[in-house]
Amino acid sequence: MQALTNKVEVVSRKPMTWWERMYLPAILKGMAITFSHIFKKNPTINYPEKTRPFSPVFRGLQILNRDEEGREKCTACGLCAVACPAEAITMEAAERQPGEEHLYKEEKYAAKYEINMLRCIFCGFCEEACPKDAVYLSETFAPSNFQRKGFIYGKDDLLIPHPVNEPEAFAKARGSRAKNPEGHGNEH
Amino acid sequence: MLVIDWAIFIEKLVLIISVVSGSLVIAMYSTYMERKVAAVLQDRRGPSRAGPFGILQPLADGLKLFFKEEIIPSFSSKFLFILGPCLAMLTAMMIGAVIPWGNKVHLFGRDISLQIADINIGVLYIFGVVSMGVYGIMIGGWASNNKFSLLGAMRASSQIISYELAMGISLIALLMVTGTLSLKEMVGGQMDHWWNIFKQPLGFLIFLVCAFAECNRTPFDLAEAENELVGGYHTEYSSMKLGFYLFAEYINMFLSSAVMVSLFFGGYDIPFVNDVNLAQNIGINWAAILQGLCLFGKIVSFLFLFMWVRWTIPRFRYDQLMNLGWKILIPMALFNMIVTGGLILLKQNNWHF
Numbered sequence: 148m149q150a151l152t153n154k155v156e157v158v159s160r161k162p163m164t165w166w167e168r169m170y171l172p173a174i175l176k177g178m179a180i181t182f183s184h185i186f187k188k189n190p191t192i193n194y195p196e197k198t199r200p201f202s203p204v205f206r207g208l209q210i211l212n213r214d215e216e217g218r219e220k221c222t223a224c225g226l227c228a229v230a231c232p233a234e235a236i237t238m239e240a241a242e243r244q245p246g247e248e249h250l251y252k253e254e255k256y257a258a259k260y261e262i263n264m265l266r267c268i269f270c271g272f273c274e275e276a277c278p279k280d281a282v283y284l285s286e287t288f289a290p291s292n293f294q295r296k297g298f299i300y301g302k303d304d305l306l307i308p309h310p311v312n313e314p315e316a317f318a319k320a321r322g323s324r325a326k327n328p329e330g331h332g333n334e335h
Numbered sequence: 336m337l338v339i340d341w342a343i344f345i346e347k348l349v350l351i352i353s354v355v356s357g358s359l360v361i362a363m364y365s366t367y368m369e370r371k372v373a374a375v376l377q378d379r380r381g382p383s384r385a386g387p388f389g390i391l392q393p394l395a396d397g398l399k400l401f402f403k404e405e406i407i408p409s410f411s412s413k414f415l416f417i418l419g420p421c422l423a424m425l426t427a428m429m430i431g432a433v434i435p436w437g438n439k440v441h442l443f444g445r446d447i448s449l450q451i452a453d454i455n456i457g458v459l460y461i462f463g464v465v466s467m468g469v470y471g472i473m474i475g476g477w478a479s480n481n482k483f484s485l486l487g488a489m490r491a492s493s494q495i496i497s498y499e500l501a502m503g504i505s506l507i508a509l510l511m512v513t514g515t516l517s518l519k520e521m522v523g524g525q526m527d528h529w530w531n532i533f534k535q536p537l538g539f540l541i542f543l544v545c546a547f548a549e550c551n552r553t554p555f556d557l558a559e560a561e562n563e564l565v566g567g568y569h570t571e572y573s574s575m576k577l578g579f580y581l582f583a584e585y586i587n588m589f590l591s592s593a594v595m596v597s598l599f600f601g602g603y604d605i606p607f608v609n610d611v612n613l614a615q616n617i618g619i620n621w622a623a624i625l626q627g628l629c630l631f632g633k634i635v636s637f638l639f640l641f642m643w644v645r646w647t648i649p650r651f652r653y654d655q656l657m658n659l660g661w662k663i664l665i666p667m668a669l670f671n672m673i674v675t676g677g678l679i680l681l682k683q684n685n686w687h688f
Contacts, residue, residue: 177648178643185375185376187378188378190378
């Protein structure tokens, strides 16, 4: 029969020679191969101590951003919730009271902002939809949890640390993913 | 009144306790070594969590085994079920009695021989104990009242019986060369002469293959062939009874390495060094320590060989195993014996026909 591809390899059925039937040379050859692996570098990364760097386009946990004075940027417009294909985001809006200007940037803010991390598919559409640059995806992923309700992240889980009070934590949480590292939004 | 030399009693007791606990600790750490060697040969890291470099891993494993539920199947014969692992452990430990762990030490004004029992039939004793070892597996497999256990046990026993023949015949040639059955004298004979491996290379090869088979190690671990027999003879075992079986395997490995080193690789002989002169120069005790270390090093390299082979060679099929044992190893051992006998005759005749 004609071979269909040129990848065909004919199996050799010829009986083993005396040397091959000795079996020991073959064993020694195999043992030499395994022995050579002692000197090979192993590719394992010692995980909890060392982590593999994420690629710059990695999409991880959401972060609710603050501006440079530490005011929450989110205005609870709901565009992210609409954009979310997994319907993971829910929020409740509230009006900023006089005297709360140092907490919220705009007159309206999110009193409740929840993302269900079990539903979230980390597509990043919320980040694209946000007009205030208030939500973006970070370079961390959701840690494991014992209960389902532990995966519903509220505002206290999502909000970035205060840039003035805790600058180091803020810088760490901000990472390199924020579009405007200086805190200036793309609001017009 | 019977007069017992209490000093001998105490010295032997101390020796027995240290050999038993020593082989337990070494068996423990050979499980660690096995995992590390396996990891290194497969480009992995191996246990690294418990303690630095995973050095406490054997303790963690043992603890885990202790905390497992102890299950004795209701359809098993309980006495035999418990007796099985005990026997496996006991026979594994008993080999250590005749192995010379060193020449002697001089303590409290006494010369203490570092061998529990220097019996003049040491090699025969080893054979007797090793063939007892199959009882542990056999009884365990039988008492489990489980098809897979029984199959595993039968495989193990027929395999051990088959390979014991070749092992014995290969040793006869060695015994003809050394002219003694006492392990101490055998080691003594190798101290200042060639090691027996150079006099009996074929005998050593046969002995090595048979030792692999006797220890139920890959490529001859058909007794616990996981893909065919679930767990083999210890399918029904759990908790520390299973641990005993696994432990017995490693003790067997350690002690058969020790036997091989004593028979073929000069035992506690320090290579390229005249041990008698050394003992005169640095004192008997220091020489004994060096010899012990040397013996230990040789044993560890044999343990490494066991593991290295395990992670290289796939398992034999059962008919291949029997073919190898009966059709190749036994004829080869017989051939070796006859050639050795002929050469010894010739030598006694001053190389005249």
